[in-house]
Amino acid sequence: MITPASQWSSANAAPLKMPIYAFAVGAEALYTTHDLTRFGVTGAPAYSPWLTIPTGASQSIDIVQCTSSIGELQCEVLDVGGAVRQFVGATTLVGLTATLSVGYPGLSWAQFVPLHTYTVYKINPSDGYTSFIFVCRDPQLLEKTTIYLHPENGGLLSDDNPWYVCGSPIDVYLSVLLFAVGLPASAVDLAWLQQLNGPAEGLYYSARPFLFRLTESFQAKQFLETEVFKPSLLYQVVLNTGQLSLRAPKPPAAGASPVFTFTQDNMTVLPKMDRQPLMNEAVWQFDSGGSDGSSGSDYGSYNTYVEADSILAFGRGDQQFRVDSKGLRTPCGAFWWSQWVSRRLFRRFAGGASSGSGELRGGAPVYNIEAFLMTLPVWTGDYVAVTHPRIPDVVTGNLGIAGRVMEVIDREPDYQNGKMTYKLLDTGLTGLAPAAVWGSGTNAFKFGQGRIY
Amino acid sequence: MSLTLSESPGFTEIASDTFDDGNAATDVTMKQLNANAAFAAVRCEQFWGYYRNGETVSLPVSAADAYQYQRSELIYTHSWYWMGSATGPCNGTQTPPPRGAGSGSGTLLGAAADVNQLTGVVSTVVSYFGGGQQQNTGDGILLVVTLAQRMR
Numbered sequence: 001m002i003t004p005a006s007q008w009s010s011a012n013a014a015p016l017k018m019p020i021y022a023f024a025v026g027a028e029a030l031y032t033t034h035d036l037t038r039f040g041v042t043g044a045p046a047y048s049p050w051l052t053i054p055t056g057a058s059q060s061i062d063i064v065q066c067t068s069s070i071g072e073l074q075c076e077v078l079d080v081g082g083a084v085r086q087f088v089g090a091t092t093l094v095g096l097t098a099t100l101s102v103g104y105p106g107l108s109w110a111q112f113v114p115l116h117t118y119t120v121y122k123i124n125p126s127d128g129y130t131s132f133i134f135v136c137r138d139p140q141l142l143e144k145t146t147i148y149l150h151p152e153n154g155g156l157l158s159d160d161n162p163w164y165v166c167g168s169p170i171d172v173y174l175s176v177l178l179f180a181v182g183l184p185a186s187a188v189d190l191a192w193l194q195q196l197n198g199p200a201e202g203l204y205y206s207a208r209p210f211l212f213r214l215t216e217s218f219q220a221k222q223f224l225e226t227e228v229f230k231p232s233l234l235y236q237v238v239l240n241t242g243q244l245s246l247r248a249p250k251p252p253a254a255g256a257s258p259v260f261t262f263t264q265d266n267m268t269v270l271p272k273m274d275r276q277p278l279m280n281e282a283v284w285q286f287d288s289g290g291s292d293g294s295s296g297s298d299y300g301s302y303n304t305y306v307e308a309d310s311i312l313a314f315g316r317g318d319q320q321f322r323v324d325s326k327g328l329r330t331p332c333g334a335f336w337w338s339q340w341v342s343r344r345l346f347r348r349f350a351g352g353a354s355s356g357s358g359e360l361r362g363g364a365p366v367y368n369i370e371a372f373l374m375t376l377p378v379w380t381g382d383y384v385a386v387t388h389p390r391i392p393d394v395v396t397g398n399l400g401i402a403g404r405v406m407e408v409i410d411r412e413p414d415y416q417n418g419k420m421t422y423k424l425l426d427t428g429l430t431g432l433a434p435a436a437v438w439g440s441g442t443n444a445f446k447f448g449q450g451r452i453y
Numbered sequence: 454m455s456l457t458l459s460e461s462p463g464f465t466e467i468a469s470d471t472f473d474d475g476n477a478a479t480d481v482t483m484k485q486l487n488a489n490a491a492f493a494a495v496r497c498e499q500f501w502g503y504y505r506n507g508e509t510v511s512l513p514v515s516a517a518d519a520y521q522y523q524r525s526e527l528i529y530t531h532s533w534y535w536m537g538s539a540t541g542p543c544n545g546t547q548t549p550p551p552r553g554a555g556s557g558s559g560t561l562l563g564a565a566a567d568v569n570q571l572t573g574v575v576s577t578v579v580s581y582f583g584g585g586q587q588q589n590t591g592d593g594i595l596l597v598v599t600l601a602q603r604m605r
Contacts, residue, residue, distance in 0.1 A: 336485065
């Protein structure tokens with residue numbers, strides 16, 4: 001969720017409003033859709049009001065395979081008097097950080113909110129050469145780097161020079177991004193990742209299931225998605241600030257607190273409904289090259305989990321969750337880890353037979369929602385609530401749902417037409433209590449007061 | 454009734470402040486505790502078998518969870534079972550092997566036995582004195598006890 005200043009939120013919530021978009025290319029240029037001075041925007045740096053309203057950039061998550069798409073933003077700037085042509089021809093812009101921000105008349109420049117912070121990928125003139133199109137891609141592009149050098153000694157990765165990476169999924173993620181890819185710490189959402197890795201969340205603080213012995217070159221994004229995210233059910237999101245972050249397969253310890261409520265007042269049409277495939281079988285292979293990873297490429301352990309209630313209710317799903325991990329090791333707790341992750345998988349995608357919020361009676365429902373532009377602070381990975389008197393309740397069969405808690409797994413803006421499209425996943429979080437918390441003093445254990453979610 | 458674990462537990466160090474008041478009590482922590490308790494039960498195991506000179510103590514497999522030990526996790530102790538020859542390979546059998554005749558002649562002079570702590574190779578020397586000279590033989594059967602300790 002983007003958290004703007006209150007003045008921005010008030011302006012955004014107004015029924016009649018005129019968003020002003022600003023596209024900054026590093027510190028080299030600032031293009032806006034409106035004349036900022038004329039519309040009362042104070043404190044802005046030098047700008048040129050030649051930007052056409054962009055479509056925006058989408059972000060989509062494959063919640064089971066734990067992959068995320070690389071967003072692409074195209075900003076078209078009118079070439080007034082050939083100024084952009086000359087600027088593009090005289091300045092190296094590819095690789096610079098580009099930011100698309102939005103504000104409203106009367107706000108100060110500091111109150112503008114960044115919507116996308118991307119990297120300039122290429123710049124091309126439009127058909128007819130009347131404008132230039134700045135094509136930018138999100139920072140996941142940097143993860144497409146192939147890592148072939150040992151981050152610690154600079155030598156080639158090989159059997160004689162392996163890179164050992166171990167720890168929690170967060171540890172491995174940060175090791176690859178900061179040491180191997182070479183991103184600065186400011187490029188990742190460090191505060192949240194540290195919280196996710198810390199004792200307050202109780203997820204990964206003591207979990208150190210991975211021990212990788214990397215002897216060959218690898219692409220960072222593919223490695224992270226297949227070897228770290230999927231065996232942990234994590235997925236990556238790019239924040240509006242351009243920072244890379246992760247979302248866990250369960251809500252924060254404080255509970256799934258919706259940051260926004262979609263209602264009939266902010267949706268433009270009735271949502272389209274679909275279902276995720278049923279997942280009630282998980283197949284794991286780990287202990288690659290023996291439990292210490294010393295040699296070979298085969299797997300020493302094979303383990304399967306099935307959700308019996310789901311299979312009894314629905315039969316076998318048409319998809320298996322399969323993990324062939326080169327990093328999970330029995331001595332590091334791979335068995336309990338794989339059991340825990342499988343349980344989380346079944347809890348979300350086995351049809352709700354074992355969930356705490358009622359039977360979903362099939363794969364997790366997915367809602368495609370079209371909403372007004374005012375919903376744009378909602379971000380991929382957020383928990384939101386949906387209340388609508390006309391949406392069928394798949395749990396009860398009644399008409400209308402109230403306060404169903406869902407997860408945003410796709411966000412597609414259309415700034416040109418002033419609307420937003422989201423894909424919301426209902427995995428049965430509604431009504432789920434937050435985690436039980438260790439107490440203090442003589443009543444130290446408080447399991448009776450809450451569920452271990 | 455023997456101890457049976459359906460999964461190899463592995464050890465996960467749980468930081469001491471995990472259970473500070475105010476922290477979340479999650480299923481992850483419970484599974485770690487359970488795995489650590491199971492790990493503690495099988496952390497140290499003992500195995501035994503009969504071996505003769507030149508044989509290598511086999512890498513044991515835990516009867517509890519089928520954990521395959523590595524050589525670095527083992528130490529050995531032994532005792533003499535027989536100073537005469539073995540009638541055939543022993544290779545860790547737990548059936549008392551037949552006692553063969555001594556291959557030397559004369560008076561029993563001395564005996565030495567060892568299990569190499571790095572390689573697990575068993576070596577025995579049984580010496581005789583007769584006809585004015587010493588004869589060294591590879592006779593001997595040892596009962597080897599393997600003390601296994603999982604390293605992680």
